[in-house]
Structures are given as structure tokens and as C-alpha cells.
Amino acid sequence: MKVFLIFLMALRSLARNPLRSFFMMLGVTIGIASLTALASVGEATKQETMQRFKRMVGNYNIVNIVPGAARTRGMPSLTTVEPSLTFEDAKALARDASSVAQVAEAQNAFDIDVKYRNKTTAAAIYGISSNWLEMHSYFIETGDVILDDDVNSLARIAVIGPDVQAALFANEDPIGKQLRIANVPFQIKGVLVSRGAGPGGSSMDSIVFIPVTTASKRLFNRNYLTTITLQLKDPDNPQTGIKEISSILRGRHKIVPPIEDDFTVSSPRATAEQVSDVRSTLGTILFGVAAIATIIGGAVIMSLMLIAVSERRGEIGIRRALGATRSDVMMQFLIEAATISFIGGLAGVALGIGGGAIAASQQQLPPVVMWSAILGAMLLSVVLGLVFGLQPAWKAAKIDPIEALRS
Amino acid sequence: MIEVKNIEKTYRRGDGTPVAALKDVSFKIEQGEFVTIRGASGSGKSSLLNILGCLDTPTSGSYLLEGEDVSHYTDTQRSHLRSRRIGFVFQSFNLLPRTTARENVELPALYTGRPVDRDKVLFLLDRVGLGARSQHFTTELSGGEQQRVAIARALMNDPSLLLADEPTGNLDSTAGQSIMELLTELHKEGLTIVLVTHDEETASYAERLLFIRDGVIATDRSQPGKTSTTSNHSERQS
Ligand SMILES: Nc1ncnc2c1ncn2[C@@H]1O[C@H](COP(=O)(O)OP(=O)(O)OP(=O)(O)O)[C@@H](O)[C@H]1O
Ligand SMILES: [Mg+2]
Numbered sequence: 247m248k249v250f251l252i253f254l255m256a257l258r259s260l261a262r263n264p265l266r267s268f269f270m271m272l273g274v275t276i277g278i279a280s281l282t283a284l285a286s287v288g289e290a291t292k293q294e295t296m297q298r299f300k301r302m303v304g305n306y307n308i309v310n311i312v313p314g315a316a317r318t319r320g321m322p323s324l325t326t327v328e329p330s331l332t333f334e335d336a337k338a339l340a341r342d343a344s345s346v347a348q349v350a351e352a353q354n355a356f357d358i359d360v361k362y363r364n365k366t367t368a369a370a371i372y373g374i375s376s377n378w379l380e381m382h383s384y385f386i387e388t389g390d391v392i393l394d395d396d397v398n399s400l401a402r403i404a405v406i407g408p409d410v411q412a413a414l415f416a417n418e419d420p421i422g423k424q425l426r427i428a429n430v431p432f433q434i435k436g437v438l439v440s441r442g443a444g445p446g447g448s449s450m451d452s453i454v455f456i457p458v459t460t461a462s463k464r465l466f467n468r469n470y471l472t473t474i475t476l477q478l479k480d481p482d483n484p485q486t487g488i489k490e491i492s493s494i495l496r497g498r499h500k501i502v503p504p505i506e507d508d509f510t511v512s513s514p515r516a517t518a519e520q521v522s523d524v525r526s527t528l529g530t531i532l533f534g535v536a537a538i539a540t541i542i543g544g545a546v547i548m549s550l551m552l553i554a555v556s557e558r559r560g561e562i563g564i565r566r567a568l569g570a571t572r573s574d575v576m577m578q579f580l581i582e583a584a585t586i587s588f589i590g591g592l593a594g595v596a597l598g599i600g601g602g603a604i605a606a607s608q609q610q611l612p613p614v615v616m617w618s619a620i621l622g623a624m625l626l627s628v629v630l631g632l633v634f635g636l637q638p639a640w641k642a643a644k645i646d647p648i649e650a651l652r653s
Numbered sequence: 654m655i656e657v658k659n660i661e662k663t664y665r666r667g668d669g670t671p672v673a674a675l676k677d678v679s680f681k682i683e684q685g686e687f688v689t690i691r692g693a694s695g696s697g698k699s700s701l702l703n704i705l706g707c708l709d710t711p712t713s714g715s716y717l718l719e720g721e722d723v724s725h726y727t728d729t730q731r732s733h734l735r736s737r738r739i740g741f742v743f744q745s746f747n748l749l750p751r752t753t754a755r756e757n758v759e760l761p762a763l764y765t766g767r768p769v770d771r772d773k774v775l776f777l778l779d780r781v782g783l784g785a786r787s788q789h790f791t792t793e794l795s796g797g798e799q800q801r802v803a804i805a806r807a808l809m810n811d812p813s814l815l816l817a818d819e820p821t822g823n824l825d826s827t828a829g830q831s832i833m834e835l836l837t838e839l840h841k842e843g844l845t846i847v848l849v850t851h852d853e854e855t856a857s858y859a860e861r862l863l864f865i866r867d868g869v870i871a872t873d874r875s876q877p878g879k880t881s882t883t884s885n886h887s888e889r890q891s
Contacts, residue, residue: 248766255763262751564747567708569736569764569810571729648708651743 249577256582263554271552271590274630277540278591279622282598283605284533285619290424290602290611295522297612301441302450303514304383307481309488309494310514311474313542315506329470330508333462336474342494345367345487350378350475353461353468356541360410360454367413369406370453371427373461379405384455389421389436396435400464404432405505407453414626425454430465432456484513540626543590544634551583551638555645562642563650576643583635584628591627595620654845655682655705655814660714660724662700662868674700675711682847683812687840687878689856690849692865698849699818701865705847706739706816707731713726718758719813736764740807744819746799748791754778754802755787761809777805781835804835808844815839817848821855833858837879 260267300306313328333351340349353373360369372378376394379386387408396403401501404425411420420434432454441450478487488511494504495509555562562575570578597618603613662675674697682688686852692698703709704716707723708731723734735741748757755774760809762769778787781801791799800820807815817836821829829852837858840846850856858879864872 247768249768251763258752258756385803560747561749564749565760565764566732567706567735567741567747568761568806569731569732571764574732574764641692648703651708651747 248574249581252562252574252578253312253581253585256585259578260586261437261584266550267586270547270586271543271593273543273546274540274587274590274627275543275594275597277538277543278535278594278595278627279601280536280539281533282595282616282619282627283621284529284536286602286614286616287482287605287609287611288529289619290614291608292522293614294611296518298443299514299518299521301443303518304441305381306518307477308381308514309476309478309484309491309511311509311511312472312492313470313509315508315510315639322524323514326470327470328437328508329468330499331471331474332469333471335495336471338498339474339476339491339494341508343487343490345478345480345490347477347479348377348381349375349477350381350533351375351379351458351471352473352475353458353466353470354472355466358428360414361429362414362420365414367410367452369410371461371465372453372455373458373465374455375458378475379455381477385439387437387439388419389434391436392455392457397459400459401457402430402432402460402464403435403456405436405438405455406434407438407451409449410454411437413452427454427456427465453465484516485575488513506532539596540630544587544630547583547587547631548634548637551579551635552641555579555642556639558642559645559650562645563647565645566645567651572643576639579639579642580632580635583638586626587631587634589626591624591630595623598623636653654684654686654719655847656717657681658715658717659706659714659847660685660701660711662697662704662706663712664700674868675704678714678865678868678870680863680870680873685840685843685845686861687837687846687859688848688861688863689859690847690863690865691805691851691853691856692871694851696865697868698865700868702818702849703845705814706741707734732764736761737810738813740810740812740815742800742803742807742815742817742820744822745767746796746803746823748799748802748806750792751790753790754783754805757791757802758787758806758809761806761871765810773809774805777808778802780808781805795828796824797831800824800828800832801835804832804839808839809886813845815844816848817846819850820848821850826854829855833879840878875884 311331313330336349336351339346351374354371356370357368358365358371374392376392376397379391389405392403392405406420414420415423420437423434425432426520443449456465476491478484480486491511492507496507499508501507565575582628599615606613658679660675660678661673664672664674666672678701690698690701700730704711707726711724715722717735718738723731726734749760755778758774758777759769775784781804783798783801783805786794786798791802794802796813810879814845821832824832833855836846848859856862856874859876860878861875862872863870
């Protein structure tokens with residue numbers, strides 16, 4: 247009751263001095279606004295990166311195995327891929343790994359010439375098993391997907407991405423047309439739905455899918471795989487699956503530690519989180535500056551409050567004479583400081599959300615409202631007010647009422 | 654009501670030299686009395702009133718307020734006493750700046766921890782003749798009116814003792830007279846009042862006069878209160 251009444255009184259006394267109150271909250275407002283804006287832009291950037299990554303991978307519930315040890319990992323191409331992953335490895339995993347729901351095979355290469363009549367474009371070529379497209383969330387726009395029959399019969403059919411369609415078949419229906427990939431003819435069976443940009447910002451639609459057997463025997467003449475994709479039975483806990491997969495592969499490849507693995511198992515979700523969590527140095531510096539601004543805001547409250555206490559000695563004397571205890575006076579000034587800081591923080595959050603939304607839209611990021619940051623900012627502003635209000639409140643409480651009333 | 658026994662108050666100057674403001678002061682004040690304390694400037698009037706009002710403690714001696722020895726009470730205990738038992742009226746009114754008459758009268762209620770009785774606030778403002786001006790800011794009121802607000806404020810928590818230090822000191826004689834008439838009325842309704850003044854005219858309203866000289870009670874005598882009909886003329890020399 248008393249605290250509530252003192253709170254109302256604090257509000258009134260802040261309202262009595264609007265200009266001073268305004269300057270008191272200004273610093274906190276600016277600090278909290280920049281913190282909120284930076285946090286929401288940071289979160290928007292992270293979410294956008296995660297989204298792009300997911301668009302590229304198609305699915306977070308999978309793990310990928312690529313050849314080579316972790317440190318040599320990179321984009322596979324015809325020249326740099328180690329031939330350590332085999333079709334037999336994929337079959338063994340499908341048969342023996344109890345944590346695995348299904349296995350997809352891929353053999354790919356980048357920047358391969360694809361021709362139709364007199365037009366040429368460069369595309370990524372993916373030789374895949376029939377379940378690959380679905381596992382990576384690729385969808386068919388027109389035509390049909392690659393089927394088991396196509397894989398078993400080494401069919402020379404292709405499913406093309408929309409960029410390839412746009413480059414080669416501007417005004418034509420591509421279905422059934424003959425395409426040349428590195429001069430080997432393929433018949434177009436389907437066209438994919440667009441996937442947009444990947445994490446690097448480049449298009450993921452400049453792509454051609456063919457059966458993995460056809461790629462191996464008729465196009466690249468390689469009997470190894472560039473990626474094995476596995477769907478785990480328990481995708482939320484990929485570590486158990488990754489352990490089992492690794493141990494099966496080590497057994498097959500006769501790897502005994504300390505010999506290094508000749509393959510790398512990775513979870514796209516973990517990779518995405520790692521990549522998107524990287525804060526830029528500039529971002530960190532800005533965050534530090536905003537934090538310092540907020541603390542300076544607290545210090546501004548403290549110094550203006552100290553001045554106010556001196557100016558209000560008479561008022562304090564009156565209150566003490568009328569029965570206010572030292573702790574009542576202390577509480578009054580603490581509540582005033584916390585309230586003004588909280589209002590400043592509230593204004594800062596509003597400004598920060600607005601500023602963050604504008605900054606995000608300029609960088610074409612999705613607008614993100616981070617409730618945790620907002621809540622944190624409000625809590626921070628109250629704590630700030632209490633901490634920096636402590637000294638003025640203590641000074642007010644110590645004032646001798648007799649002297650205060652005499653002046 | 655009040656019993657002061659052998660009270661001394663010694664201040665220390667900045668350089669450490671002691672100043673004896675009150676020396677061996679003893680007296681009693683009964684419930685319902687209207688007492689004036691007079692004396693020259695620096696004689697110790699305010700020092701005494703601060704002790705009576707529990708704003709200060711005596712250096713030695715005891716002070717019994719309604720039978721309770723409060724001379725060694727802590728700051729917080731004395732705050733509670735001020736809140737519940739004592740009403741203050743000051744020379745310079747001491748209303749809160751930028752507040753209305755009503756807000757000033759409400760103020761003491763805040764420190765009791767009980768909800769504010771709005772009706773009582775308006776009743777008290779009415780009682781001091783300012784019923785129509787409760788929403789006025791203190792700066793919009795004359796000195797006499799401000800002092801009336803201060804009196805209403807002092808009465809908010811039903812004190813047993815009203816202390817006034819030069820309540821007419823900042824007022825012209827007409828306003829001063831009407832304030833003194835108001836205090837006399839309150840006294841007649843049973844309020845115990847102790848008032849400090851320089852002014853003979855102001856002092857003449859009270860039934861009893863304590864004259865203080867150099868920190869000692871020099872005279873303690875009854876006098877016919879100005880509007881009182883029940884006073885006697887006996888003298889009590891100390
Ligand atoms: N806080 C203090 N520190 C040192 N000396 C003080 C203090 N307060 C009062 N005194 C001294 O004590 C004596 C009594 O002061 P007090 O204020 O009680 O006098 P007073 O009778 O109220 O005077 P006035 O009529 O001028 O208000 C004076 O000599 C004064 O200088
Ligand atoms: Mg005085």
C-alpha cells in the first residue's frame with residue numbers, strides 16, 4: 247500500500263518537473279534504443295542466414311557425409327574430391343545403421359556446360375538417388391521426378407532448375423526436349439520449383455539433377471560418391487546417429503585412431519547455427535558502445551538526481567517532519583529513479599524496435615521483434631535506475647530535517 | 654501530556670566548541686493546554702520545540718510524551734511519533750511547491766500506510782475555511798491561506814499535539830490575527846497547542862506563557878487567553 251502510494255507520488259513529482267524528467271530519461275532512452283535496435287537487427291540477420299541455409303539444405307532433419315577429413319572440407323568439385331565414399335558405404339549404412347531411416351546418394355560437380363541447340367549455360371550437376379529430392383525439399387513444378395526405375399536403368403533423363411529453364415528454354419516447354427550435359431544427351435523429365443538464394447546470396451536454381459548411376463557410369467565415370475545424405479530416426483538428437491555412422495564407416499574404411507577419418511559427418515542445423523552466430527567485429531563494437539551509452543544514461547540519472555535532492559531539501563524536511571522515515575525518503579527517490587529509467591527504457595525500446603525495423607528493411611531482412619531483448623531492456627532500465635538512484639536516495643535519506651526546514 | 658525533566662541541549666559548532674542551547678529545562682503541559690513559548694532570538698525556543706516535536710533528541714534529561722519516555726527513541730521511532738501524534742505548523746508555511754492544497758493536506762496520510770481519506774481532507778480544508786480552494790495550487794493562495802492549508806495538513810492524522818514555530822511571523826497583522834483565532838478555536842475543541850513566537854500580541858492568545866532566556870525557563874505563568882473565558886490569573890514562577 248505504502249509503496250504503491252509512494253510510487254504514485256513519485257510519478258506526480260516527475261510530472262511536476264517535465265523538463266528535468268525528460269533529460270533524466272534521455273540517456274537511458276538512447277542507450278536502450280541502440281541496444282534494442284542492434285539486437286533485433288542481429289537477430290534478423292541470424293534468422294535470415296538460417297533461412298537461407300535451410301533453403302540450401304532443404305531440410306534440417308538430415309545429416310551429410312562428405313569425403314575427406316574436416317579440415318579439408320570444401321565445395322566438392324571434380325578435381326578435389328577424395329574417392330573415399332562408395333556406393334557400398336551408402337548401402338551398408340542403409341542396412342546396418344539402426345539410427346538411420348533412409349539413405350540418399352549424390353555425386354555432383356559444379357560449373358558444367360549444359361547445352362540446348364545453340365544455347366549454353368553453366369550449372370551444377372547432381373547425380374542422385376530417387377529419394378534425394380524429397381529429402382532436400384525440392385519440389386517439381388512441371389513434369390516428373392527421378393524414379394527408382396530411372397536409377398536402375400541408368401536412364402539419361404534430367405530434372406532441371408528454373409534458372410536452367412530460363413537460360414535455355416525462354417519460350418519453349420522443356421519437357422521431353424534433348425539437353426546436352428558435357429556433350430552427353432539427356433531427355434528433360436521435369437522442372438523444379440524455385441528455391442531462391444542460398445546462404446552466400448547466389449541462386450540455387452542453376453542446377454540439373456540426373457540419376458546417380460547415370461552420372462557415375464555415363465557422365466563423370468567415377469565410382470565414388472560426393473555426398474551421402476541420411477535421414478535419422480531421431481533428428482532432434484543427431485549426435486547418437488552421427489556416432490553410429492562414423493563407427494560403421496571407420497570399420498569399413500579400416501580406420502583406427504589416431505588415424506584421421508577420411509570422411510566428415512555434419513548436421514546442417516549445427517553448421518547453420520555456427521555460421522549465423524558469428525558476430526562481426528563492428529557489431530560487437532557497436533554493441534559495446536550502446537552498452538556504454540546505457541550506463542552513461544544511468545550516470546546522467548544519478549547526477550541529475552543528486553542535483554534534485556539538493557534542490558528538494560526543503561521538501562524532504564517537510565516530509566520528514568510530517569512523519570516520513572529515512573527509508574520512506576530513500577524509497578521515494580529510488581522509485582523516482584527506477585520509474586524515470588523505466589519510462590526512458592520503454593521509450594528506448596519503442597525507438598529501438600522502430601529503428602531496427604527500418605535498418606532491417608534497408609538490408610532486406612525480415613522484421614524481427616525479439617521479446618527476450620525487449621523484456622531484458624526493460625529489466626535493465628529498472629535495475630539501472632535502482633543502481634544509479636542508490637546514491638541520491640541515500641543522500642536524501644541522510645538529510646537532517648531540522649536543517650532542511652531551517653533553510 | 655508532556656513532561657520535560659532536566660533537559661539540556663548542547664550543539665557543537667563547526668570548530669567543535671559547544672553551544673548550550675537549553676540548560677536544565679523542566680515543565681509539564683497538560684492535555685488541552687494552549688501554551689506560548691516566548692524569548693529573544695537565540696534563546697533556545699526552536700531547539701525546545703524540535704525536541705517536543707520529536708525532530709531532535711535532548712543531550713540529556715528526559716521527555717515524556719503521553720507518559721512514554723521518548724528521549725532515546727531512534728530516528729524511525731520518532732518519525733512514527735511525528736506521523737501519528739504531532740502536527741507541525743511553520744513560519745514559512747512549508748507547503749510542497751507545485752502542488753494543490755488538497756495534495757498538501759493528504760501528505761501526512763501517506764506515511765501512515767493507510768489509504769487516504771478524501772472526505773477527511775475536504776472536511777479539514779472546509780474547517781480552515783478553504784473548502785472552495787482545495788484544487789488551487791499553493792502559489793495561487795495568499796500567505797494566510799497557505800498557513801491555513803498547513804494547519805489543515807497538521808490536523809490530518811489527528812495529532813494529540815500541535816506545534817507551531819512563529820506561525821504568524823510571515824503574515825501581516827490581519828492574517829496573523831485570523832490564524833490565531835483559528836488556532837484558538839481548535840484549542841477550544843480540545844487540541845493541545847504549543848506555539849513559539851517573538852510577538853507579544855500573538856502570545857496573548859495563549860492561556861499560559863513560558864518565557865525562555867538563554868536556554869532557561871525564566872517565567873512560567875498563566876494568562877487570560879484572548880478569547881478564553883475559563884483562564885485564571887495565577888503565576889507559576891520557575
Ligand atoms: N544546529 C546547530 N548547531 C549549532 N548551534 C545551533 C544549532 N541550532 C541552534 N544553535 C544555537 O543554539 C541557540 C538556540 O537556537 P534556537 O534556534 O533554538 O534559538 P531561537 O530561540 O529559536 O531563535 P530565533 O528566535 O532566532 O529562531 C542559538 O545560539 C543557536 O545559534
Ligand atoms: Mg527559532
